[in-house]
Amino acid sequence: MVIKVFLASSSGSTAIKKKQQDVLGFLEALKVDYAPLDIACNEDNRMWMRENVPVEKKPTNGIPLPPQIFNEESYCGDYETFFDAKEDNAVFAFLGLPPPPGSKEAKEAEKAFILENGPVENGTVENETVENGTDDAEDEENLEAEEVEEENLDDDSLKREVPMEEFNGDEHTDEVEAEVGGETGEEAAEEAAEEDAAAEEKVAKEEEEEVVENTEEAAEDTKAPVKQEEAQEEVEDEEAKQEEEDE
Numbered sequence: 001m002v003i004k005v006f007l008a009s010s011s012g013s014t015a016i017k018k019k020q021q022d023v024l025g026f027l028e029a030l031k032v033d034y035a036p037l038d039i040a041c042n043e044d045n046r047m048w049m050r051e052n053v054p055v056e057k058k059p060t061n062g063i064p065l066p067p068q069i070f071n072e073e074s075y076c077g078d079y080e081t082f083f084d085a086k087e088d089n090a091v092f093a094f095l096g097l098p099p100p101p102g103s104k105e106a107k108e109a110e111k112a113f114i115l116e117n118g119p120v121e122n123g124t125v126e127n128e129t130v131e132n133g134t135d136d137a138e139d140e141e142n143l144e145a146e147e148v149e150e151e152n153l154d155d156d157s158l159k160r161e162v163p164m165e166e167f168n169g170d171e172h173t174d175e176v177e178a179e180v181g182g183e184t185g186e187e188a189a190e191e192a193a194e195e196d197a198a199a200e201e202k203v204a205k206e207e208e209e210e211v212v213e214n215t216e217e218a219a220e221d222t223k224a225p226v227k228q229e230e231a232q233e234e235v236e237d238e239e240a241k242q243e244e245e246d247e
Contacts, residue, residue, distance in 0.1 A: 003034040005071040006049040019079040071096040
């Protein structure tokens with residue numbers, strides 16, 4: 001893109017000459033390539049300039065005065081608009097050119113861009129990244145879903161590998177069964193029932209023996225007086241016989 005500056009080299013107006021010098025001097029300071037086009041010596045340049053300046057930018061008399069600035073065929077502005085852009089550190093934007101990296105205008109443009117679009121990371125606008133692809137977010141969600149699915153698969157595999165007794169907290173079942181001789185739960189219950197019945201039978205037998213013993217003791221207590229009487233009678237009989245013998 002070539003910046004075209006339309007000038008009047010033989011202008012008799014000191015003001016116009018000064019404005020032209022200001023524009024050219026500033027473009028040179030910014031190292032902007034430009035092409036000066038003289039309208040005083042070239043009728044084609046003068047006619048082209050007058051035809052391509054927008055109507056709304058022309059003065060009341062309809063004849064635009066130099067300097068007039070174009071980017072190729074796109075109109076940039078006159079001295080007043082150029083001066084305003086210079087004051088606002090926006091000359092490159094005025095000319096339709098990208099500001100050089102590190103320049104004051106580039107920094108200002110970056111700040112404005114950040115305010116409008118968000119911060120920039122590694123040359124990529126975060127907002128643009130979000131707008132262009134929630135792809136990253138979706139990828140992260142898909143990755144998380146895959147990880148959860150893998151964990152579930154691992155759990156299922158673990159369940160299949162671990163015996164059901166151990167998974168349900170019955171890992172000592174085998175040891176218990178070994179202690180009771182490998183009997184099943186039903187056999188153990190039957191054996192326990194038999195043991196309880198035997199214990200009850202033993203208790204009943206002991207109670208029966210105790211009743212019999214008490215009965216015998218009672219019978220002996222009843223017989224004791226009878227024996228005592230018989231013994232007394234025997235003693236008395238012997239005494240009587242002895243008396244008879246003595247007589």
